[in-house]
Amino acid sequence: MIKHSASIISLIYLILFLGEVNSFQTATTSTGHLPTTTTLFLSETTNNAVEEQTDLRSATAAKFKVLTCTSTACSKRRKTFGMDDLATFGAFYSRAKKSFPETMQVEEAPCLGSCKFGPCVGVEHEDYYGTVALEGMTQDEFGASCFHNIITEEDADRVWACVENAVEVMMEAEDDDEE
Structure with a gap:
């Protein structure tokens, strides 16, 4: 009985130590003949930090705009590759809505x-x-500040990885400025 009381006291201390309650998870353990239920709490501070990071990421992404070229030359090249006129725009619009819903803009643009x-x-x-120019561009792309020959999904994935990386880098820079 003394052994069991010590574990109950330890569990109570653990619950009190974890502090503020926002959300919780229940775990049940069994000691001897008497079952003991312990509730583990996530601190409100942790949830606020995650929420702040999400807000910062969205705010940083909102500062970027992806432009797909709709000039006649780019449109002709799309047709040469058997692509729809809106294929490039659609590829980036879907990625933006998946990664940064309602924040990052994707627009059609004149010649780049x-x-x-x-x-x-x-x-x-x-x-x-x-x-x-973004990290991950080829040397020619970097010089032109424009991604070239975006034909396949793999090409679009490469560009999107560069965009997401740029958002993360800018987010870290803004986070450092706040500190």
Whole structure:
């Protein structure tokens, strides 16, 4: 009985130690003949931190805009590859809505300046003028600040990985500025 009382006291201490209640999970254990139920609590602080990170990520993503070139040269190249006129736009619109619902913009744009390497995709950030070069671009793309030959889903995945990385880098920079 003394052994069992010690474990109940330990469980009560654990519950009191964990503090603030926001959400909880119940776990049941059995000691001897008497079952004991313990409730483990997640602190409100943890939930607030996760919520703040999500808000910061959404706010950072809202500063980016993905532009798909709709010039006649890029449109002709799409047709040459058997692509629909809106294939490039659709590929990025669906990715943006999945990763950053209601925050990141995807727009059709006039010539991005690299149509001979089209279909082209550019990325703008509200703090900079024009399209920006991103980590993960080829040397030619970096020089033109525009992704070239975005034809397949793999190409779109590569561009999207660069966009998501840029959001994370900017988010970390903004987070560092706040501290």
